[in-house]
Structures are given as C-alpha cells and as structure tokens.
Amino acid sequence: MRRLIRSNQLRRAYVTCVAALAATALLTGPGTAPVQAGPAAGTSRLDPVDPQYWQDQETMTWDDYRAVPGGNWADPARQPSQRKLRIALVAADNSDQPFVITQPRGSDPFRNPQVAPVARADVAKFYADFWGTPSALNHGHTVHEYWMEQTNGRVGVEFTPFGPYRLPRPQYEYGLNDIGQERAGCPAGHTCDGNLDRDVDALWQAAEGADVRSRFDLVLRVYAGYDETSVWQEFGEMMFQTREDVPDAWGPPDPNLPNWVRSRYVDWTSWKAGSQLWGSSSMRQGESSGTITHEIAHTFGIADNNNNPYVSPYRRVGSGTWDVMDRGSFNGPGGPHNRWVVPASQGAAMPAGQTLRSKLKLGHIDEAQVVRLSREALRTTGLAVITVKARSAVPGARDVQGVRIGMDRDLTPACDINADPLCPGSPVYDFYSLETVQRIGADSFTPDNGVLIAKNKTAETNTCGYTCFTWVVDANPQDIDMVDYYKPDGTPVKRTVADYRQLNDALFHAGTRSGSEDEYVDEPNRLHFYVLDRVVDADGLLSYTLGVRHLDGAGPSQRGVAVARPSGGPTGNPTGAGATCTFTLTNTGRYSAGGQAHPEDVSAYLKSDVYRLSAAIDGRGWTVVLPTELTSAAFGRSVPVKAVATASGSSASSGRITLTARSESDPSRTATATCRVDK
Template identity: 45%
Template sequence: MVTVRGLVAVVSTVVLTVTGALAVTPAGAAPPGAGDPETPWRARHWPQTQPWQRDEVAAPAGLAGAPQPVDPQRYELPDTMTWSDYRKVPGTDWADPAVRGSERTFNGALVLVDYPNQPFVVTQPANSTIYGNPSGVQNLDRAEVPAFYRDFLNTPGTLNRGHTIHEYWMEDSNGRYGIDLSAYGVYRMPHASHDYGIESSMQRGQGCPAGDVCGRDLRADARAAWIAAVGEQEAASYDFVFFLSAGQDESATWQEFGQMKFTTKADVTDEFGPPDEALPNWNATRYVEWTSWQASANIWPNAASGSSLQAESSGMSTYAHEFSHILGVGDNYNNPYSVPARRDYSGPWEMLSRGTFNGPGGPHSRWLIPGTAGSSMGAQHMLRNKIKLGIVDDAAVLKLSRDALAGSGVVVTRVTAREVDPGGRRLAGINVTLDGGDKAPACDTATDPYCDGGKYDNYTLEVVDRMGFDSFTPDSGVLLAKTKNADNAPFIWTVDANPQDIDKVDFVLPDGTPQKMTIGDYRQLSDALFHAGTGSGSEFEYVDAANRLHFYVLDRKRDRDGVLSYQVAVRSLDGAGPSARGVKAHSASARLDRSGWARCDIPVRNTGRGDDVLRVAAPGASVPRAVVAVPGGRTATAQVAVHGASRVAVTISSESNPAATTTVTCTARR
C-alpha cells in the first residue's frame, strides 16, 4: 500500500511560490499550466480500477430501441470527483470581493496561533511532517502566514482556484451575506499542542503525557494573546473570530492515520506515538475505539460564543460550517460507526451535515495542508436551514399545510435549483407543515438504523443541481426531507429514494481487505434524490401514508441558461378539494420503427376545473411518465411505447379522484 507521505508527494504537482498574499486570478480559474493534482493521487491510492471507483448509475438497458428514461439518475461518489466537476452558477461572480452582501457583510478576525512544539506546517519543507504535509506551499516565513491564510480563505487566487468563503455565503444566500477577513498573529501558545488537543470527551481521559495538563482551553489562551496584542476595543469591533491553529485537525486525521494506516492499534508505529514512552502509540478518539496517538492529539474544529477553532487542514467548508454555528444553527449528523448503527441524517446535501466534507477527492483527502481537496467546496444549506438563517426570500418558498391540502386539493408547481437566485416567479422550494405533529408510527433507533426518530414538524422539497458549491454533491434532482423547527438532531431527515445499502467500498485496509461503507456513512445518501419518470434508477413519487401526503416528481427542465427546475406536486390523501375531476382521452396508433417499437402519443384532457395529476397505466407496454400534470380544461400528451405489432389498453386516472378514469388503446402497426 502506498505510504501517506508518498500520496502527498504525488498530490503536490502544483507548486506555488508565495511571498505574502496569493496571486489573484479570475474566479474559478485553474492554476496556469497546472494539471489536476487529484488524478495521479487517486491513481496511486486505488492502484487497480474498481467497479465502484467512478460509479454512475445508468438506467436499465431493456430491449434494443426501448424508450430511454426521461431523467436517468447518474450519481457519483465524492471520492472520485476532481476539479473538472466544478460548474459555475450562470450569471454570477459571487467571489468578487467588491460585491458586498445586500443585507450584511460580516467583519471577521482570523487569529493565528502556534505552539512550542508545532510551528505552522506551511513554514516547513514540502512533505516533511509525519502526515506528508505541506503540499503545494512550503517554507513560508512565520510572518507571512497570517496574510497567506487570509488570502487562501478569502481572496480569489491560484491555490484556492478562485473560491472563497465570501463566495460561499454570497452564493448560498443569493447575495445577502458576505464575509470580510482581517488576519492577526502568529501568537505562540504557552503550552504544547497536545495539551489542547487531548481532552476528556473524545480521548476519554486517556493519552496525556506524564507531567502535562491536557484539556486546556485553546480558545481562551488564543483570545488572551490576541487581546494582549490589540486590546479589547479593537477585538470588539469584529462580528466573529476564526481561531486558526497550527497543524492538523483530528476530524481529518483520526481515520486516515488510524485504521486506514494501521491494521490494529498495536501496529501504530513510534513515529505516530506520544512523547511519553510509558503511553501506548494509540489513543481513544471520537467515533471509534482508537486512532494513532498523534492523530488524537490534534484539535477538533468547533464553534462557541461567536468564535470557532480550525486547523491548517481545515478546508474552507469547515469555516463555512463553523460560521453556521456562529449564526445559530446546530449540527445535524450521526456517528457513522455507532453501535447500534444509525443512518446519516442529511448526508452530502447539507453544510451542517457531511456536506462539509464535499470537495474533490472526498472525505479521505481532508488531511491535506493547505485544504485544497475534500472539505474545500461544501454543500449549500438545505431549505430548512436557509429559512432559519433568513437567506431565502419568504415569497420564494411555497408554504403549504397538511390540513389545508385536504381542503384545496393537489398543488402543482415548479421548483428551481437552489444554487440559482429564485427571483421573479421562481420558487426555491416547498414547506409543508404537519399540522398537529408527525403521525408516523413509533420506531426504535436501537434496533432500526433507518428509524428517523419521529416528532417532525414539516416536509421540505427543493432541487439540487451540481453547480457552484453544490458541484461536489453526488447528483442533481429533487431533495425531499422531514424537518423539525428546533435544532434537536436529527432536525433534518433526508428521504432516501434508494434506502437500500449502497454496497460500496470505502477504503482498503493496510492488509488489503476492502472496507465497505457502513450503514451510517453519509455517502449512503449519494443516490437519495428523486427523479422524474420511470426507469431512472430512482423514484418519481413518495407516499407517507401515516402523514397522509403524496409527493410527485413530474418533469425535469433545463433552460437556455442551464438553470435546472422540476415540476412537482403534493396532495393530501384525505381530501381532493372542491374541484370537479374528470378525464378524457383518445386512442392512438403508431407504426413500428426499425427496432420494433411503436410510440403512441395519446391526447389526455383534464375535464375538471383545477390542476390534477393523472396516472397512466399500460400493462405490457413502456410508459416513460407514469404521472403527468394537466391544468383544468387543458390537454397534455401521454406517451406509451409498444414492442411488436399489438394493441394495448391504456388507462388514465385522476390521482385526486380515481373514479375519474378512462381507458383507450395504443395500436402498434407495421
């Protein structure tokens, strides 16, 4: 197996000479003359091509010449993504620092600290640490480090490929929120790095070297050093503080330099062990029993009281995640290795879940310094959190309620991809209030890993497209979720259109054994989005019988600017509304083509007064769309494909009133 240091040597194909700030290049530009560093790294990390390495799910092949799915699901695992997956949001330049937030541009301080035993990694020679860092930037003077990290985070440049934390918040909020950063430091902490990194909750009281005092408050000591340098008045002028610690972070190293590098805890080498020979080379960590001592001694990013802690390996997404906490939204993720197992809550689709890990190379590339791979391009916030953060227009969210739907009947509308400013008549999503509470039957998280825990207040529906910061989400489609009003995790529960085990390899153990993704792994939700039509590899409808709701994904459209939208519908199972329902259709015929298929276009008229969803059924035939929406008094087309000369019955029924039905024929002739 290739060594970690070898991996980074391969990654470091792009060398940047830094004499202070980053060289500014156009937003999204690639380094001049540089290739994609992730490709050779991935080729070394996975030495043989595997069927799961670049997994795109295609529609079933079926018979030759058969109608193709109208909206096939083609998801990709984050691990195999590269910077070539990035697509710009049309008509925007959110990374431009001159473009300010229309509601607020937050003024933040970036305060850098190092330790007697740990200088900033970017001041060291390339690939010189036990982790094989730094990569791409090295040998900076200590005095250059604050400006370097300020610009790496918030000035469009070569190393960050033109992407900044200001850009993230401007895109996520459609121009409402921006971020400015000023850098301070470097300040030397009074204690060794492990005195702060080893603490009681994650290390469970283990691993503190003799004579040391572990669990020290890094935030308090960092703030004290900053205040001593600039004074309380200047510090108070900032809206928030990012404390940046020299070295790795534990979130990005506990697995890669634990079970991925060593077969057992007894195999951890002295290089990754503690300075105290009386201690073992392994130590406790957050999610599993052990990791290497060195990985356990790194800080874990966190936020509290208007500030957050990050390390050099923390990608830009980590800062966006922690700033979300500063703005008042909690975490929404599970322990992927818990016993009993528990499915992830919102997966790669949400910044406050594992969408923080998104970026080229996926979750196992987050240890790089600087953080240019996994966690460098995190997902946007899901609709529930955008509403809470106040970064989506109230008028852009269609607000429905379960009780009102029973009285109004089915609602049909179109929802625009969340990456695009809804503006005008566009909708950013739908929120359906569960009046009287969640009626789903009780389930037990101790025995059912797919149990959502109940007590939800709403459903949300939105559209995700792989563009902008969502370029590194696994799929484009319709995202459906149950949500709570309070931050009581799980407060967002993604409805998984493919709830079965995704059955993919996560990584290969040092002894060569493939390790599958756990049921709790966030990538289990890579194929969770709903798609329009039949045979997509996903689902086009979802029924929650207990909560008396039926959701439909009807049609997919991408306009001339590349903006994705879906026609969707939702109805109550307890009432069809006051409108009369009626259906009329006409038989149709078509000639067989060279492949032996005939396609009938059947005119279907909604003879009722309101919008309706009509179901098309034709046993023995292919129906690309099993549900179609037709406005009252209007006509649409239902397509039915028949193989071979024959006549099939086609039944078309109102979903609102199944008694409103008609049957016609599709005749295939030579």
C-alpha cells in the same frame, strides 16, 4: 407504514474506490465547463427521461465544478445587500508544532504541505487570502462566495489577518483535552487541559489592544497543525492494522504511554493524530480544515445535524451529503478521506448548500421563493402542483425554490433508534420540505441532480440519538454496499449503514426506469408526493414539477380526464429504437376554489390534477414502455403522453397500444385510447 411506490431498480453509476492516502496534486483554476443538469439525453426512445447517475465523492475532481449562471458570487467586488461578516483571522503555533504551511513540501509526518513553504510571518495573511480571495490555489472559490451564493447576495465575509503568535503550551496540551484523552494520553509532567481560544485571544489582545475583539463579528483562530476530525481515521485505523502496530514515530514523547489514544468516534487512533485539536463552533480550526463555512453557520444560531456513523447501535444520518449542517460539510474533490491535505483544497473544500429548512430559519430565502402549504388544508383544497427551481440558482421574480408542507402533528408510529438504524427518532417532525438539487455552485460536489424530500422539525433537539432536525427521505434506502477503505492487510471495510454516503442515491427522479423513484407515500401522515416532470432551461438550470396531496381528501374541484389517440400516427421504428405513439390527455374537470386554510394564498397551485398512466399492447411479441407513469394537467388544458412500442423480427405484423389515464384525486375518473403500430 411509509413506502416507496415501486421496487427499487438498482441501476447505478458509481465506482467502488479504495480510500487512498496519496496526496492529490493541486489543480489550477476553477471549472469552466458549461452547466449540465445531468447526463446527456440518450438517442433511444427507450432511454429513461431522467436517469439517476450519481457520482461518488471519491471520484470527484475540480473538473466537476459548475458555476451558477448569472451568479459570479466569488467576485470580491460584489458586496452583500444586508451584512458583511468581519472575521478576524488570528494565527498561532506551538514550540513543538510549527505551522504546516511553513515546512518544506511534503516533509511533515502527514506528507504535507502540498505547496511550497510560506514564511511564518506571512501565515495569517496566507490563510486570509486562501479563504477570502479567489486564486489558482483555491481554484477561484472562497468562503465569501459560499455565503453570497447561499443567501442570494445577502451575506458575505471578509478576513483580517493577525499574528502569528506563539502559544505558551505545547500542542498536545491543547489537543488531548476531551473524551478522556487527557487521562490516558497526556505525557508525564504535563497537564492536558489547555484552552486554546483563551490563550490565543490573550496574545492577540496583548498585541492589538484589549478592545480589538469589538471590531469584529467573529474570530477565526487558526492553529498550527490539523483538525483531529480530518486525520483520526486516515492516520489511525486506515494506516495501522491494530493499535499495537502504531510505531514510536506516531507515538507520544513519553515512552511509558502507548502509541495510540482514544478518538471521538472510535476506540483508538495514532497518538499523533489523536493529539491534534478538534475544530469547534467557537471558530477554532486547524490548517487542514475545510469546514469553516459550516462553523460560521453555527454563529447564526443553528445546530449540527450529524451522527456518529462508526459505532453500534448504528443510527442513520439525518441529511448527509445534501446539507452543510451535516456531512455535506465534507463535500469536495476526493471525498472525506482527503480532508487531511494542507492547504485544504480537497475533501471538504466546497461544502453542500443549505437546505430549505435552514434557509427559512436563517432568513436566507425570500418568502416569495417558498410555497407554504398545510397538510390539513390539502385535505379540503385538493392537491397542489408546483414547479421548483434548483436551490442554488439565482431566482427570478416568479421562481419557486422550495415547498414547505406544515403538519399540526407528526402521526408516524414510534420506532426504536437502538434496534432500527433507519429509525428517524421520535415522531416530532413539524413539516415536509421539497427542493431541487442541481450540481452547480456549492452543490457541484453533491452526488446527484434531483428532488430532495425531507421531513423537518423546528426544534434542534436530540431525538435521533443525536441532535437532528432534518431527515432526508431516501429514495434508495437499501445498503449502498460500497467499500469505505481497505485495512493495511487488504481487508475491505464497508461503509456502515449510518455512513452519510448511504444517502448518495437518495434523490427522487422523474419518469420510469430511472434507478430511483418518482413518488413517495407517507401513509401515517397521509401525504403523497409526486415527481412529475423535469425541465432544463436555456441557461442549463434545472426545475422539477412536483405534486403533493392528502390521501383522504380531494377538495371541491370536479375531476375528469379524456385521452385522444394520436392524430398523426406513431413515429419511429418498432424494430429499432422504438415507435412512439403520442396521445393527448386533457383535464376535463372544473376548478373550484372552496375554502382555503393554507398559510398563504396558494390558489395558483391548486388548479391541476395528477394522473396515473398505464399501457398494454395486443400483438404477439410486442412490448410497450411508458417514459413516465405520472403526469399533470391544469383544468381545461391538454398535455402530450407518450408510449413506446417495440417488436422483434418474429413478432406479429402489428400491435395495438391501449393507454389508460386515471385521476389520482378521483380514481373513478379514467379514460382510454388506442394506437395501432405496424412493423
């Protein structure tokens, strides 16, 4: 079965947060702090080389944003190289539901809007500007910026405002129209079967001409009120202890109906929250929506990759916070429980980037940026070692930003999604993908920097209990054990095993003692993945050196290794921060190309070997630590390998480190060297 190599070390940096309903004050201006690729390096030689310090969404603010060096994608003057999507933004309200943004600050039942009111006549332009033009109100970030960044300048968007128009039916006749709400929640004398898209378009065409739709690529229908997805929980089970506790103020205008109504994910929410419309891929969005970028993606022909995390049998999320097509569409300051604010400057205000699988499908990445391997070919060519740059970085001509490992078929044993919440569904995955995530640009509100390993399928089918096509490998699959929210009586409600935030700590990291893992083995599919090194360049951009090999074949190259003792002796103080012996490891093997059957010429990445390191120390009271237990070296090249020795005051006067290096391709090839350390 699949396994993580070492036992998980539960070093975590997170804050357990109460899911607050208090409005978050709007900040001004985009983040301008320098790019960081993780926490600052420690001063001790014993510090991990790549510690995992992930941040929970609830604690994030706009100060966590980091710009993409050289990107400046929000600049309206930057035009896309391939396509600018022309989006008609058509605004409509109801007799019983005025635009939230037109009301006095904090005056509606949901305590919105968060800013001074806007005249009704200006609503369409207000939202076109909010989503389309950098300003203090949107913190300098736009939907155009997102698409320019994710496509490396290929695709942009522009909004043209229309309206406002008054819909012919009350708001709840449009909102109570699915999952049985219309049968149990529709007031007497009404038929809750309204079609908002149809009615909005009829008003728009009557005002602008029957051919107005033909002038645009997409239509974004902004309706007065809220996306039910952003209020059902916060103004339902988080606000009221039971459904019987929902007061009349949150109930329907019909006194014969209960004050609650069924919601999509759970059995009940307040009637006022449940009567709101659910945003949809038809580009129908409420004023609280921050998921417009996600809905635009659907128009390119890509499905959702998300689950229902609230009902049993629980089924683990597919790609979670790392993917705009999953709950990464909820990324933004304050986390998912702040998606109800109007305007939508919290919660889902900045969705995650696109995964490699999505970029490949949508044509949003150059082939030169992707290395394509074959699992079957790795068996005959030997392992590959590739340096992969952050997926949101502006790529240089030779930068690789993703690795795709194709498989002729998925050999994973079948599992039961109804019995095992971590089951990835039917074994129909076609390929693995490797990419580097750095918290810059749209990925600023992902929880961590590190390596994303995922298995993917080409088809977008329901094989997981929901439509899924990307399954992120979780480096820390144990329950994250965090509170989701507190009920009104103070009872904590934990995040379920299916909650997307269970993947907050999913990324892999280089080195030992990181709190994560630096390798992963998929035994049924006969693949071994390595996270070998972490590099940050002068611009602060993060890259990882990654390796992958077939468990059953090392290829035709000759393998060998030699280790030389330090020529200059150890450095540092063993009774203080530690004394470091720096050995020299040399790949003494010889490369042989052999026959290749990879999808492309990948010979440049087949000229290295991966080595497993271990160390022991002789001497009473002495200990030795390896900053990394894995390294790689090209054929004929040498790399430094460090071992850190420590001693107490009562230890022997000296210790002797023995370092051993073993080839992963041919474990019979080993080498050792020693280093003496004195107090």
